[in-house]
Amino acid sequence: MSADVPHLPTEVRAAGLTLQQAAAVELRGSSVHLSSGAGCGKTHVLTARYLSHIKNDRSSVGQLVAITFTERAAREMRERIRGSFRKERDQSSTEHRTFWEDRLEELESAPINTIHSFCGNLLRQYPAEMGIDPQFEILDEVLSLNVRWEAIREELQSLLLEESDAGNSLRALTQLFGWYKIQNSVLHLIEELDQGAWSDFLNLSEAEYRARIASLKIQLLKRYCRFLLTSDPTSVKYLTILLKSRYEGNLLPVKVREAIEQLQALSSASNLQQAYEELHKTLLGPKEIIAQLVDPEEAENVKEALKGFRDSLKNKLDAFLENESGEWSFNDFEVAQQFVRVALAVNDGYSRRKKDRAVLDFNDLLVMARDLLKNHPDVREELAQKYSFILLDELQDTDPTQMELVRLICDTGLKYGKLFAVGDAKQSIYRFRGADVFLFNELRNEMPEPGQLDLSTNFRSQKPILDFVNTLFRKVFDSYVPLEAFDRPVLEYPNVEFLWSFPEVEAASEKVSVEETRQAEGRLIARRISELLQSKEERIWDSKTRTFRPVRAGDVTILFRSMSNVQLYEEALRYYGIDYYLIGGRAFFAQQEIYDVLNVLRIVENANDSIALAGLLRSPMAGLNDQSLFLLRQSSGDLWDCLFSESLPSLPPDQMEALKTIRTFLKHWSNIKDHVSIHDLLVRIIEDTGYDAALQFEFLGDRKLANLWKLVELARRFDQAGFFTLTDFIERLAELVENEPKEEQAATQPENADVVKLMTIHQSKGLEFPVVIIADYNRKKSSPVGQQVKWQRYFGCVSSPPQDEDPLPFSDQNWRLAAIADRMEDDQEELRVLYVACTRPRDLLILSAGFNKFNQERNPYVHMAKLDPNSWLLKLGQKFDIRTGEILQLVPEDLPISIRVISETDKGIAQAPYEKSRKIPGKLPDMSRYKPLDNLL
Numbered sequence: 006m007s008a009d010v011p012h013l014p015t016e017v018r019a020a021g022l023t024l025q026q027a028a029a030v031e032l033r034g035s036s037v038h039l040s041s042g043a044g045c046g047k048t049h050v051l052t053a054r055y056l057s058h059i060k061n062d063r064s065s066v067g068q069l070v071a072i073t074f075t076e077r078a079a080r081e082m083r084e085r086i087r088g089s090f091r092k093e094r095d096q097s098s099t100e101h102r103t104f105w106e107d108r109l110e111e112l113e114s115a116p117i118n119t120i121h122s123f124c125g126n127l128l129r130q131y132p133a134e135m136g137i138d139p140q141f142e143i144l145d146e147v148l149s150l151n152v153r154w155e156a157i158r159e160e161l162q163s164l165l166l167e168e169s170d171a172g173n174s175l176r177a178l179t180q181l182f183g184w185y186k187i188q189n190s191v192l193h194l195i196e197e198l199d200q201g202a203w204s205d206f207l208n209l210s211e212a213e214y215r216a217r218i219a220s221l222k223i224q225l226l227k228r229y230c231r232f233l234l235t236s237d238p239t240s241v242k243y244l245t246i247l248l249k250s251r252y253e254g255n256l257l258p259v260k261v262r263e264a265i266e267q268l269q270a271l272s273s274a275s276n277l278q279q280a281y282e283e284l285h286k287t288l289l290g291p292k293e294i295i296a297q298l299v300d301p302e303e304a305e306n307v308k309e310a311l312k313g314f315r316d317s318l319k320n321k322l323d324a325f326l327e328n329e330s331g332e333w334s335f336n337d338f339e340v341a342q343q344f345v346r347v348a349l350a351v352n353d354g355y356s357r358r359k360k361d362r363a364v365l366d367f368n369d370l371l372v373m374a375r376d377l378l379k380n381h382p383d384v385r386e387e388l389a390q391k392y393s394f395i396l397l398d399e400l401q402d403t404d405p406t407q408m409e410l411v412r413l414i415c416d417t418g419l420k421y422g423k424l425f426a427v428g429d430a431k432q433s434i435y436r437f438r439g440a441d442v443f444l445f446n447e448l449r450n451e452m453p454e455p456g457q458l459d460l461s462t463n464f465r466s467q468k469p470i471l472d473f474v475n476t477l478f479r480k481v482f483d484s485y486v487p488l489e490a491f492d493r494p495v496l497e498y499p500n501v502e503f504l505w506s507f508p509e510v511e512a513a514s515e516k517v518s519v520e521e522t523r524q525a526e527g528r529l530i531a532r533r534i535s536e537l538l539q540s541k542e543e544r545i546w547d548s549k550t551r552t553f554r555p556v557r558a559g560d561v562t563i564l565f566r567s568m569s570n571v572q573l574y575e576e577a578l579r580y581y582g583i584d585y586y587l588i589g590g591r592a593f594f595a596q597q598e599i600y601d602v603l604n605v606l607r608i609v610e611n612a613n614d615s616i617a618l619a620g621l622l623r624s625p626m627a628g629l630n631d632q633s634l635f636l637l638r639q640s641s642g643d644l645w646d647c648l649f650s651e652s653l654p655s656l657p658p659d660q661m662e663a664l665k666t667i668r669t670f671l672k673h674w675s676n677i678k679d680h681v682s683i684h685d686l687l688v689r690i691i692e693d694t695g696y697d698a699a700l701q702f703e704f705l706g707d708r709k710l711a712n713l714w715k716l717v718e719l720a721r722r723f724d725q726a727g728f729f730t731l732t733d734f735i736e737r738l739a740e741l742v743e744n745e746p747k748e749e750q751a752a753t754q755p756e757n758a759d760v761v762k763l764m765t766i767h768q769s770k771g772l773e774f775p776v777v778i779i780a781d782y783n784r785k786k787s788s789p790v791g792q793q794v795k796w797q798r799y800f801g802c803v804s805s806p807p808q809d810e811d812p813l814p815f816s817d818q819n820w821r822l823a824a825i826a827d828r829m830e831d832d833q834e835e836l837r838v839l840y841v842a843c844t845r846p847r848d849l850l851i852l853s854a855g856f857n858k859f860n861q862e863r864n865p866y867v868h869m870a871k872l873d874p875n876s877w878l879l880k881l882g883q884k885f886d887i888r889t890g891e892i893l894q895l896v897p898e899d900l901p902i903s904i905r906v907i908s909e910t911d912k913g914i915a916q917a918p919y920e921k922s923r924k925i926p927g928k929l930p931d932m933s934r935y936k937p938l939d940n941l942l
């Protein structure tokens with residue numbers, strides 16, 4: 006590795022980097038921690054740095070490791086590096102061309118990959134050290150879940166009879182929770198396995214545990230009170246009404262400020278209960294306050310808000326106020342330890358199963374690679390010799406094991422020039438996978454000062470979008486560095502739009518479902534896209550021609566927080582005749598085609614499953630209609646008997662034909678099922694029934710077909726794994742259908758097709774699009790229900806008592822406190838997700854939401870508060886009048902932003918002039934087949 010480079014290589018300056026970027030590319034001698042806002046060229050700089058190691062440090066491709074976190078990002082990074090090499094080759098003199106040709110060839114096998122594949126390769130090089138089979142297979146998410154379930158079932162069964170601590174723990178837990186809940190709880194726990202922390206937790210004495218919780222509780226209360234005042238949508242909504250009401254006299258603000266101060270002082274109160282009661286009294290709202298309000302409507306608002314704020318505080322502070330020493334029949338700490346003991350025993354069984362089958366899951370790859378480096382200094386040394394520079398993208402998404410790995414790979418070079426790490430703390434959005442943004446900041450503080458670098462010039466978005474982002478997030482993130490716009494032409498059209506829709510209601514009291522509001526929103530989005538596509542307005546910047554051009558379908562991307570309701574938006578797009586491409590919808594296992602396959606397999610496996618049989622008969626595989634099914638049912642009690650009886654009911658000829666055909670097939674499939682692989686059986690079923698062709702002609706046919714083939718592929722992987730039978734496959738599939746793990750739906754069109762794209766915000770990370778619509782902006786986050794136990798990083802294991810028992814068998818106080826700690830972190834993460842979304846567009850950002858109805862409030866703050874905001878809308882409404890787009894409470898840093906607000910009722914959407922000019926399909930697709938099966942049975 007070369008030492009300091011004394012002067013700036015001119016090639017780098019010529020590459021068109023900013024001074025900030027060039028500094029990051031050129032620094033040597035110190036490692037670099039490059040922190041940057043979105044779109045400031047992190048990946049761009051990382052690519053330039055890679056190139057500069059080849060050019061200026063004379064490194065070979067094999068000496069450079071580039072690591073990122075997703076396959077997509079790794080592909081993109083390799084592509085960008087390849088592009089930069091090609092450029093070098095094309096600009097080189099003849100004698101240097103071969104140099105770059107060779108580097109390009111080496112690049113194909115260069116270590117530019119995800120951290121998981123880096124670890125996988127490492128383990129294959131040193132299998133003996135870790136005692137693993139070098140030919141190990143990697144279990145993906147779905148298959149590892151299967152093996153985990155198998156371990157849970159079998160290990161719990163044998164533990165139940167075992168005389169051991171774990172056995173005793175399981176028996177005690179079963180009495181408390183019942184068998185079913187234990188299984189799910191154990192699954193939940195082992196997915197969060199943190200072996201070291203678990204052993205520490207088991208070694209804690211009760212006194213140590215209680216002391217730890219007591220100190221945590223005080224720290225938590227302090228943070229929580231601040232959170233309630235600034236970020237909790239419910240309490241902030243009431244506070245907003247109280248503080249922003251128009252009043253005469255000063256009693257209300259005085260009282261509210263007094264309450265705020267009391268709330269802030271709670272965590273240092275010597276007697277918490279007493280301090281809380283004082284606060285409660287302040288908020289009781291003396292009559293004089295109301296009397297000072299001129300406007301009766303305002304008086305009503307204030308009265309409601311005072312009560313709402315009081316009740317919400319009581320509810321939220323409850324967990325802190327309770328006395329721990331209640332009369333409980335069980336001890337919460339013991340229950341938590343019992344869970345950990347059982348989960349550890351099951352996890353041992355899971356590890357054994359993996360070892361026997363020579364398979365590793367994703368987590369094993371990281372943990373084992375970490376242990377390999379930790380426990381084998383010789384391997385560490387070899388690696389240090391082999392790799393001169395480590396380039397790491399998306400540092401903010403590292404989890405503790407990954408960070409340990411990075412430290413071990415860099416070894417003594419960690420601070421001294423070996424590591425080049427880039428990231429953005431504001432874009433850390435993988436907490437649910439264990440990412441911890443704290444690690445990002447911690448590493449920064451360890452770096453020598455010259456290596457702590459920043460980027461703040463954004464090359465992606467038009468200036469007004471950045472002004473909007475800065476205004477919205479300035480107060481949201483600590484030490485926010487505003488994004489500066491790269492100098493380029495700006496449009497006269499507003500680059501930010503609010504798109505608010507609400508269904509038309511007859512009477513003010515009429516209730517509107519969330520689904521209806523989303524449908525109206527979908528229609529307004531589709532209408533707006535259609536308007537943009539028809540418009541001749543030149544609003545998309547083309548960097549090649551350096552001019553603006555009109556919007557094309559492929560410019561538009563709709564981003565979702567969650568894909569659960571995406572079909573409502575898809576329907577609207579189809580209704581408007583807009584082609585689109587759904588990137589990996591999450592609910593793969595919740596699709597009708599998956600149910601259909603499950604039904605047919607169930608019936609082939611077990612003829613007595615009449616629910617599955619009914620499902621099969623009415624699916625396109627058999628093609629019977631409800632009337633025929635009804636007649637079949639009537640003619641005999643049992644559907645199967647009737648299907649195979651001599652005397653069939655009289656059915657129309659086509660239905661009779663369909664019935665006889667499926668009967669023949671069913672006999673045939675049952676005969677071959679034990680002699681062919683699961684994959685072949687499935688393919689045979691599809692071929693016999695022409696199911697693939699039938700799906701093709703349905704609504705969203707392409708995607709259904711792609712999903713079907715994805716399922717066939719899953720069956721092939723089951724066969725390949727070699728240890729699953731058809732019964733296993735059916736059982737696992739049924740579980741997957743029930744639990745809906747995060748499996749993406751199959752892709753149907755190339756991602757670069759010129760059609761509108763729909764994806765989650767997580768999938769959009771690192772990407773950019775000309776037009777971005779953030780849909781479902783006011784979506785409320787649903788909280789998990791029915792969970793019995795969880796691992797919380799500060800509290801350790803906490804368990805929730807069975808809620809149907811009165812009194813509760815053990816205290817749920819720690820469970821609730823741990824939930825509060827998680828809730829606050831989740832809230833921060835939600836805002837980071839919003840930041841990622843708002844920083845994706847280049848030319849136009851549209852925020853869209855469907856509301857019940859707009860209330861008539863004149864005061865913008867009260868208006869917003871009454872919409873019952875989620876955390877996104879809360880932040881938006883604190884800074885903007887969401888009805889007009891005006892900035893509220895200007896501060897000197899705020900720049901004027903022109904925001905276009907479109908708000909429409911359903912009727913308004915339907916009456917839009919351009920809709921009439923569109924060719925609209927006659928009717929929406931017939932979804933009647935999707936009604937639940939139990940209607941029939």
Ligand SMILES: Nc1ncnc2c1ncn2[C@@H]1O[C@H](COP(=O)(O)OP(=O)(O)OP(=O)(O)O)[C@@H](O)[C@H]1O
Nearest residue numbers: 021022023042043044045046047048049464465771
């Ligand atoms: N010096 C530069 N000159 C011109 N364009 C640049 C420069 N640096 C970056 N860009 C462009 O800016 C855009 C954003 O760059 P890049 O994707 O590398 O940013 P990023 O920081 O990784 O973004 P994010 O954090 O949002 O993923 C890209 O289109 C990139 O080509």
